[in-house]
Amino acid sequence: MLENTRHTETLIVGGGIIGCAIAYELAKSGRQTLVIEKHTLGSQSTRAGAGMLGAQVEMHAPGPMYDLGVQSRALFPALREELIELSGIDMELQTPGIFRVAVDESDRLDLLERQRWQTEHGQRAIWFEDEDLRRELGDLVSTGHGALYLPDDHQVRNPQFLLALAASAKRLGTQYLEHTAMTGFLLERGSVVGVKTLDGDIRADQVVLATGAWTGLLANQLELDLPIYPVKGQSFLLDAYGPPTPFTIYTHGCYILPKRNGQIYVGATEEQAGFDRRPVLRSLASLSSRAVELMPSLGGLPFAEPLAGLRPGSADGLPFLGKVEGLGGLFVASGHFRNGVLLSAITGKVMAELMNGQELSVDLTPFAVERKIRIS
Ligand code: GLY
Numbered sequence: 001m002l003e004n005t006r007h008t009e010t011l012i013v014g015g016g017i018i019g020c021a022i023a024y025e026l027a028k029s030g031r032q033t034l035v036i037e038k039h040t041l042g043s044q045s046t047r048a049g050a051g052m053l054g055a056q057v058e059m060h061a062p063g064p065m066y067d068l069g070v071q072s073r074a075l076f077p078a079l080r081e082e083l084i085e086l087s088g089i090d091m092e093l094q095t096p097g098i099f100r101v102a103v104d105e106s107d108r109l110d111l112l113e114r115q116r117w118q119t120e121h122g123q124r125a126i127w128f129e130d131e132d133l134r135r136e137l138g139d140l141v142s143t144g145h146g147a148l149y150l151p152d153d154h155q156v157r158n159p160q161f162l163l164a165l166a167a168s169a170k171r172l173g174t175q176y177l178e179h180t181a182m183t184g185f186l187l188e189r190g191s192v193v194g195v196k197t198l199d200g201d202i203r204a205d206q207v208v209l210a211t212g213a214w215t216g217l218l219a220n221q222l223e224l225d226l227p228i229y230p231v232k233g234q235s236f237l238l239d240a241y242g243p244p245t246p247f248t249i250y251t252h253g254c255y256i257l258p259k260r261n262g263q264i265y266v267g268a269t270e271e272q273a274g275f276d277r278r279p280v281l282r283s284l285a286s287l288s289s290r291a292v293e294l295m296p297s298l299g300g301l302p303f304a305e306p307l308a309g310l311r312p313g314s315a316d317g318l319p320f321l322g323k324v325e326g327l328g329g330l331f332v333a334s335g336h337f338r339n340g341v342l343l344s345a346i347t348g349k350v351m352a353e354l355m356n357g358q359e360l361s362v363d364l365t366p367f368a369v370e371r372k373i374r375i376s
Pocket of ligand 1: 050052058233267268311337338339
Protein backbone atom coordinates (compact mmCIF):
# COMPACT_ATOMS: atom_id res chain seq x y z
CA MET A 1 0.00 0.00 0.00
CA LEU A 2 1.37 3.45 -0.86
CA GLU A 3 0.99 5.64 2.18
CA ASN A 4 1.78 8.95 0.49
CA THR A 5 1.34 10.34 -2.93
CA ARG A 6 4.42 9.38 -4.93
CA HIS A 7 6.18 11.69 -7.32
CA THR A 8 8.30 10.83 -10.33
CA GLU A 9 9.64 12.88 -13.23
CA THR A 10 8.13 10.51 -15.76
CA LEU A 11 5.37 7.99 -15.25
CA ILE A 12 4.86 5.35 -17.89
CA VAL A 13 1.48 3.63 -17.74
CA GLY A 14 1.84 0.15 -19.25
CA GLY A 15 4.72 -2.27 -18.81
CA GLY A 16 4.61 -3.97 -22.20
CA ILE A 17 7.37 -3.86 -24.79
CA ILE A 18 6.56 -0.23 -25.72
CA GLY A 19 6.49 1.04 -22.13
CA CYS A 20 9.69 -0.82 -21.27
CA ALA A 21 11.48 0.42 -24.41
CA ILE A 22 10.60 4.03 -23.54
CA ALA A 23 11.64 3.46 -19.91
CA TYR A 24 14.99 2.10 -21.07
CA GLU A 25 15.74 5.06 -23.34
CA LEU A 26 14.66 7.55 -20.65
CA ALA A 27 16.79 5.74 -18.08
CA LYS A 28 19.80 6.05 -20.41
CA SER A 29 19.26 9.80 -20.46
CA GLY A 30 19.16 9.89 -16.66
CA ARG A 31 15.46 10.67 -16.28
CA GLN A 32 13.73 9.42 -13.15
CA THR A 33 11.07 7.00 -14.40
CA LEU A 34 8.39 4.83 -12.85
CA VAL A 35 6.48 2.20 -14.85
CA ILE A 36 3.11 0.97 -13.59
CA GLU A 37 1.55 -2.18 -15.00
CA LYS A 38 -1.88 -3.58 -14.17
CA HIS A 39 -0.66 -7.20 -14.33
CA THR A 40 3.00 -8.14 -14.68
CA LEU A 41 5.56 -6.72 -17.12
CA GLY A 42 5.04 -8.01 -20.65
CA SER A 43 2.10 -10.21 -19.71
CA GLN A 44 -0.31 -9.01 -22.42
CA SER A 45 0.32 -8.79 -26.17
CA THR A 46 4.09 -8.76 -25.62
CA ARG A 47 3.84 -12.28 -24.28
CA ALA A 48 1.50 -13.45 -27.04
CA GLY A 49 3.40 -11.89 -29.95
CA ALA A 50 5.74 -13.67 -32.34
CA GLY A 51 8.70 -11.31 -32.05
CA MET A 52 8.99 -10.78 -35.78
CA LEU A 53 10.99 -7.79 -37.00
CA GLY A 54 9.01 -7.81 -40.23
CA ALA A 55 9.75 -4.35 -41.58
CA GLN A 56 9.32 -5.70 -45.11
CA VAL A 57 7.08 -8.75 -44.73
CA GLU A 58 4.38 -6.86 -42.81
CA MET A 59 4.22 -3.75 -45.01
CA HIS A 60 2.08 -3.69 -48.14
CA ALA A 61 2.98 -0.25 -49.45
CA PRO A 62 5.66 2.39 -49.04
CA GLY A 63 4.88 5.16 -46.57
CA PRO A 64 5.57 6.36 -43.04
CA MET A 65 4.88 2.99 -41.41
CA TYR A 66 7.31 1.22 -43.74
CA ASP A 67 9.99 3.87 -43.15
CA LEU A 68 9.49 3.66 -39.38
CA GLY A 69 9.75 -0.14 -39.47
CA VAL A 70 12.97 -0.13 -41.51
CA GLN A 71 14.48 2.53 -39.23
CA SER A 72 13.54 0.55 -36.12
CA ARG A 73 14.77 -2.79 -37.45
CA ALA A 74 18.21 -1.29 -38.02
CA LEU A 75 18.51 -0.44 -34.31
CA PHE A 76 18.25 -4.02 -33.06
CA PRO A 77 21.82 -5.36 -33.44
CA ALA A 78 23.31 -2.50 -31.39
CA LEU A 79 20.41 -2.58 -28.92
CA ARG A 80 21.01 -6.28 -28.36
CA GLU A 81 24.66 -5.62 -27.50
CA GLU A 82 23.76 -2.78 -25.13
CA LEU A 83 21.18 -4.86 -23.30
CA ILE A 84 23.52 -7.84 -22.94
CA GLU A 85 26.16 -5.52 -21.55
CA LEU A 86 23.76 -4.07 -18.98
CA SER A 87 21.64 -7.06 -18.06
CA GLY A 88 23.38 -10.19 -19.33
CA ILE A 89 20.11 -11.11 -21.08
CA ASP A 90 20.10 -11.92 -24.79
CA MET A 91 17.00 -10.99 -26.79
CA GLU A 92 17.84 -13.93 -29.09
CA LEU A 93 17.99 -11.99 -32.33
CA GLN A 94 17.87 -14.43 -35.25
CA THR A 95 18.88 -13.15 -38.67
CA PRO A 96 18.45 -15.83 -41.37
CA GLY A 97 15.49 -13.93 -42.85
CA ILE A 98 11.88 -14.59 -43.84
CA PHE A 99 10.39 -16.46 -46.79
CA ARG A 100 7.00 -15.02 -47.74
CA VAL A 101 5.43 -17.94 -49.61
CA ALA A 102 2.86 -17.06 -52.31
CA VAL A 103 -0.47 -18.87 -51.96
CA ASP A 104 -1.81 -18.29 -55.49
CA GLU A 105 -1.14 -16.36 -58.68
CA SER A 106 -2.64 -13.12 -57.45
CA ASP A 107 -0.58 -13.31 -54.27
CA ARG A 108 2.49 -13.99 -56.42
CA LEU A 109 1.82 -10.84 -58.46
CA ASP A 110 1.35 -8.80 -55.28
CA LEU A 111 4.65 -10.11 -53.92
CA LEU A 112 6.49 -9.38 -57.17
CA GLU A 113 5.15 -5.83 -56.98
CA ARG A 114 6.32 -5.65 -53.38
CA GLN A 115 9.74 -6.87 -54.46
CA ARG A 116 9.82 -4.03 -57.01
CA TRP A 117 9.06 -1.14 -54.67
CA GLN A 118 11.09 -2.49 -51.76
CA THR A 119 14.11 -2.94 -54.01
CA GLU A 120 13.60 0.60 -55.33
CA HIS A 121 13.66 1.73 -51.70
CA GLY A 122 17.06 0.11 -51.23
CA GLN A 123 15.99 -3.07 -49.45
CA ARG A 124 16.93 -6.63 -50.33
CA ALA A 125 13.97 -8.67 -51.63
CA ILE A 126 14.81 -11.76 -53.69
CA TRP A 127 12.35 -13.80 -55.71
CA PHE A 128 12.58 -17.60 -55.43
CA GLU A 129 10.80 -19.80 -57.96
CA ASP A 130 9.62 -23.17 -56.63
CA GLU A 131 12.70 -25.08 -57.77
CA ASP A 132 15.01 -22.55 -56.04
CA LEU A 133 12.88 -22.79 -52.94
CA ARG A 134 13.11 -26.58 -52.95
CA ARG A 135 16.89 -26.33 -53.26
CA GLU A 136 16.92 -24.15 -50.12
CA LEU A 137 14.23 -25.82 -48.03
CA GLY A 138 13.87 -29.32 -49.52
CA ASP A 139 10.28 -30.53 -49.22
CA LEU A 140 9.76 -28.81 -45.86
CA VAL A 141 7.34 -26.23 -47.23
CA SER A 142 4.43 -26.69 -49.65
CA THR A 143 4.92 -24.40 -52.59
CA GLY A 144 3.46 -23.85 -56.05
CA HIS A 145 3.70 -20.12 -56.72
CA GLY A 146 7.17 -19.11 -55.56
CA ALA A 147 8.23 -17.02 -52.58
CA LEU A 148 9.78 -13.66 -51.76
CA TYR A 149 12.91 -13.95 -49.61
CA LEU A 150 13.54 -11.03 -47.26
CA PRO A 151 17.00 -11.65 -45.80
CA ASP A 152 16.96 -8.57 -43.54
CA ASP A 153 13.67 -9.24 -41.73
CA HIS A 154 14.63 -10.78 -38.41
CA GLN A 155 13.08 -12.04 -35.20
CA VAL A 156 13.68 -11.95 -31.45
CA ARG A 157 12.26 -13.92 -28.56
CA ASN A 158 9.74 -11.55 -26.94
CA PRO A 159 9.95 -12.68 -23.31
CA GLN A 160 13.75 -12.43 -23.41
CA PHE A 161 13.66 -9.04 -25.11
CA LEU A 162 11.19 -7.69 -22.54
CA LEU A 163 13.31 -8.99 -19.67
CA ALA A 164 16.47 -7.53 -21.17
CA LEU A 165 14.85 -4.09 -21.52
CA ALA A 166 13.26 -4.16 -18.07
CA ALA A 167 16.40 -5.37 -16.32
CA SER A 168 18.63 -2.88 -18.14
CA ALA A 169 16.31 0.04 -17.35
CA LYS A 170 16.15 -1.09 -13.73
CA ARG A 171 19.93 -1.18 -13.58
CA LEU A 172 19.87 2.46 -14.74
CA GLY A 173 17.33 3.47 -12.08
CA THR A 174 13.86 2.77 -13.50
CA GLN A 175 11.32 1.60 -10.93
CA TYR A 176 8.34 -0.69 -11.54
CA LEU A 177 5.02 -1.19 -9.80
CA GLU A 178 3.27 -4.34 -11.03
CA HIS A 179 -0.34 -5.24 -10.26
CA THR A 180 -1.03 -1.53 -10.17
CA ALA A 181 -3.84 -0.42 -12.48
CA MET A 182 -4.46 3.24 -13.10
CA THR A 183 -8.02 4.20 -12.26
CA GLY A 184 -8.05 7.82 -13.41
CA PHE A 185 -6.03 10.90 -14.28
CA LEU A 186 -4.99 13.70 -11.96
CA LEU A 187 -5.81 16.98 -13.66
CA GLU A 188 -4.82 20.47 -12.60
CA ARG A 189 -5.38 23.66 -14.58
CA GLY A 190 -5.86 21.81 -17.83
CA SER A 191 -2.78 19.60 -17.48
CA VAL A 192 -2.30 15.96 -16.56
CA VAL A 193 -0.19 15.90 -13.40
CA GLY A 194 -0.35 12.20 -12.61
CA VAL A 195 -2.70 9.25 -12.25
CA LYS A 196 -4.84 7.65 -9.60
CA THR A 197 -4.37 4.01 -8.65
CA LEU A 198 -6.06 1.84 -6.04
CA ASP A 199 -2.85 2.15 -4.02
CA GLY A 200 -2.76 5.94 -4.09
CA ASP A 201 -2.01 8.82 -6.40
CA ILE A 202 1.17 9.09 -8.43
CA ARG A 203 2.17 12.61 -9.47
CA ALA A 204 4.47 13.09 -12.43
CA ASP A 205 5.84 15.90 -14.61
CA GLN A 206 5.14 13.76 -17.66
CA VAL A 207 2.72 10.85 -18.10
CA VAL A 208 3.02 8.44 -21.04
CA LEU A 209 0.18 6.16 -22.03
CA ALA A 210 1.79 2.98 -23.39
CA THR A 211 -1.30 0.95 -22.68
CA GLY A 212 -1.76 -0.93 -25.95
CA ALA A 213 -5.32 -1.99 -26.76
CA TRP A 214 -6.63 -0.26 -23.61
CA THR A 215 -5.41 3.21 -24.61
CA GLY A 216 -8.67 4.27 -26.26
CA LEU A 217 -10.63 3.41 -23.11
CA LEU A 218 -8.25 5.35 -20.87
CA ALA A 219 -8.22 8.35 -23.21
CA ASN A 220 -12.04 8.40 -23.04
CA GLN A 221 -11.73 9.40 -19.40
CA LEU A 222 -10.26 12.67 -20.66
CA GLU A 223 -12.91 12.92 -23.37
CA LEU A 224 -10.24 12.28 -25.97
CA ASP A 225 -11.38 10.31 -28.98
CA LEU A 226 -8.34 8.12 -29.65
CA PRO A 227 -9.36 5.38 -32.11
CA ILE A 228 -7.34 2.46 -30.74
CA TYR A 229 -9.16 -0.84 -30.38
CA PRO A 230 -8.31 -4.50 -29.61
CA VAL A 231 -7.60 -6.93 -32.48
CA LYS A 232 -7.26 -10.38 -31.01
CA GLY A 233 -4.44 -12.62 -32.18
CA GLN A 234 -4.24 -16.29 -31.33
CA SER A 235 -1.13 -18.41 -31.81
CA PHE A 236 0.51 -21.47 -30.32
CA LEU A 237 3.90 -22.93 -29.49
CA LEU A 238 5.07 -26.40 -30.45
CA ASP A 239 7.91 -28.31 -28.84
CA ALA A 240 10.31 -29.18 -31.64
CA TYR A 241 13.54 -29.64 -29.65
CA GLY A 242 15.43 -28.05 -32.51
CA PRO A 243 14.33 -26.03 -35.54
CA PRO A 244 13.35 -27.75 -38.82
CA THR A 245 14.77 -24.67 -40.56
CA PRO A 246 16.46 -21.48 -39.38
CA PHE A 247 14.15 -19.38 -41.61
CA THR A 248 10.83 -17.83 -40.71
CA ILE A 249 8.16 -19.06 -43.11
CA TYR A 250 5.26 -16.69 -43.66
CA THR A 251 2.18 -16.90 -45.81
CA HIS A 252 -1.40 -15.54 -45.88
CA GLY A 253 -2.86 -15.90 -42.40
CA CYS A 254 -0.08 -18.09 -41.00
CA TYR A 255 3.56 -17.81 -40.10
CA ILE A 256 6.05 -20.20 -38.53
CA LEU A 257 9.02 -19.02 -36.49
CA PRO A 258 11.71 -21.39 -35.20
CA LYS A 259 12.79 -20.16 -31.77
CA ARG A 260 16.21 -20.40 -30.17
CA ASN A 261 14.83 -22.50 -27.27
CA GLY A 262 13.84 -25.26 -29.70
CA GLN A 263 10.16 -24.31 -29.83
CA ILE A 264 8.24 -23.33 -32.93
CA TYR A 265 5.89 -20.36 -32.79
CA VAL A 266 2.86 -20.58 -35.10
CA GLY A 267 0.72 -17.44 -35.55
CA ALA A 268 -1.69 -15.78 -35.87
CA THR A 269 -5.37 -15.07 -36.22
CA GLU A 270 -6.88 -11.59 -36.50
CA GLU A 271 -10.24 -11.33 -34.77
CA GLN A 272 -12.64 -8.76 -33.34
CA ALA A 273 -13.53 -10.18 -29.92
CA GLY A 274 -13.60 -7.12 -27.69
CA PHE A 275 -11.32 -7.48 -24.71
CA ASP A 276 -11.75 -11.26 -24.38
CA ARG A 277 -8.26 -12.70 -24.85
CA ARG A 278 -8.95 -16.33 -24.07
CA PRO A 279 -7.79 -18.87 -26.67
CA VAL A 280 -10.69 -20.36 -28.65
CA LEU A 281 -10.67 -23.88 -30.09
CA ARG A 282 -12.10 -23.03 -33.54
CA SER A 283 -9.44 -20.38 -34.17
CA LEU A 284 -6.61 -22.64 -33.04
CA ALA A 285 -7.99 -25.52 -35.14
CA SER A 286 -8.07 -23.46 -38.32
CA LEU A 287 -4.62 -21.98 -37.65
CA SER A 288 -3.24 -25.50 -37.06
CA SER A 289 -4.69 -26.69 -40.38
CA ARG A 290 -3.07 -23.82 -42.25
CA ALA A 291 0.26 -24.45 -40.54
CA VAL A 292 0.26 -28.17 -41.34
CA GLU A 293 -0.74 -27.44 -44.93
CA LEU A 294 2.23 -25.07 -45.23
CA MET A 295 4.71 -27.25 -43.34
CA PRO A 296 3.39 -30.84 -43.11
CA SER A 297 6.08 -32.02 -40.66
CA LEU A 298 4.57 -29.79 -37.94
CA GLY A 299 1.60 -32.16 -37.73
CA GLY A 300 3.42 -34.67 -35.51
CA LEU A 301 4.89 -32.21 -33.00
CA PRO A 302 3.73 -31.90 -29.39
CA PHE A 303 1.57 -28.90 -28.60
CA ALA A 304 3.27 -26.74 -25.93
CA GLU A 305 0.77 -23.93 -25.24
CA PRO A 306 -1.80 -21.64 -26.83
CA LEU A 307 -1.18 -17.89 -26.77
CA ALA A 308 -3.63 -15.06 -27.23
CA GLY A 309 -3.27 -11.31 -27.03
CA LEU A 310 -4.93 -8.07 -28.03
CA ARG A 311 -3.10 -6.05 -30.66
CA PRO A 312 -3.68 -2.31 -30.41
CA GLY A 313 -5.30 -1.59 -33.79
CA SER A 314 -5.73 1.99 -34.96
CA ALA A 315 -8.24 3.41 -37.40
CA ASP A 316 -5.63 4.29 -40.05
CA GLY A 317 -3.13 1.52 -39.23
CA LEU A 318 -0.50 3.94 -37.88
CA PRO A 319 0.60 4.21 -34.25
CA PHE A 320 0.01 7.33 -32.18
CA LEU A 321 3.32 8.77 -31.03
CA GLY A 322 3.63 12.12 -29.37
CA LYS A 323 2.34 14.75 -27.06
CA VAL A 324 -1.36 15.40 -26.58
CA GLU A 325 -1.74 19.03 -27.66
CA GLY A 326 -3.94 21.12 -25.40
CA LEU A 327 -3.39 18.85 -22.40
CA GLY A 328 -0.04 19.56 -20.77
CA GLY A 329 1.98 16.66 -19.41
CA LEU A 330 0.37 13.85 -21.42
CA PHE A 331 2.08 11.72 -24.10
CA VAL A 332 0.84 8.70 -26.04
CA ALA A 333 2.79 5.78 -27.53
CA SER A 334 0.27 3.22 -28.68
CA GLY A 335 -1.60 1.73 -31.64
CA HIS A 336 1.33 -0.27 -33.03
CA PHE A 337 -1.09 -3.01 -34.19
CA ARG A 338 0.92 -5.98 -35.59
CA ASN A 339 4.30 -4.37 -35.14
CA GLY A 340 4.83 -3.53 -31.48
CA VAL A 341 8.06 -5.48 -31.13
CA LEU A 342 9.48 -4.24 -34.43
CA LEU A 343 8.62 -0.62 -33.62
CA SER A 344 9.59 -0.74 -29.95
CA ALA A 345 13.20 0.27 -30.55
CA ILE A 346 12.43 3.42 -32.55
CA THR A 347 9.43 4.24 -30.33
CA GLY A 348 11.61 4.18 -27.22
CA LYS A 349 14.24 6.32 -28.90
CA VAL A 350 11.99 8.98 -30.40
CA MET A 351 9.70 9.26 -27.37
CA ALA A 352 12.72 9.79 -25.11
CA GLU A 353 14.01 12.44 -27.53
CA LEU A 354 10.63 14.16 -27.51
CA MET A 355 10.29 14.08 -23.75
CA ASN A 356 13.83 15.34 -23.27
CA GLY A 357 13.29 18.20 -25.73
CA GLN A 358 15.94 16.87 -28.13
CA GLU A 359 16.05 16.82 -31.90
CA LEU A 360 13.84 13.98 -33.18
CA SER A 361 15.22 11.14 -35.28
CA VAL A 362 11.76 10.64 -36.84
CA ASP A 363 9.26 13.12 -38.27
CA LEU A 364 6.31 12.41 -36.00
CA THR A 365 3.76 14.34 -38.09
CA PRO A 366 2.13 11.20 -39.62
CA PHE A 367 1.81 9.69 -36.14
CA ALA A 368 0.50 12.82 -34.38
CA VAL A 369 -2.10 12.18 -31.73
CA GLU A 370 -4.26 15.04 -33.05
CA ARG A 371 -4.67 13.56 -36.50
CA LYS A 372 -7.73 11.68 -35.23
CA ILE A 373 -8.69 12.89 -31.84
CA ARG A 374 -11.12 15.57 -30.88
CA ILE A 375 -10.78 17.37 -27.58
CA SER A 376 -14.41 17.98 -26.66
N1 GLY B 1 3.26 -9.33 -36.27
C1 GLY B 1 2.43 -10.40 -36.55
C2 GLY B 1 1.10 -10.39 -35.93
O1 GLY B 1 0.70 -9.47 -35.26
O2 GLY B 1 0.41 -11.36 -36.11
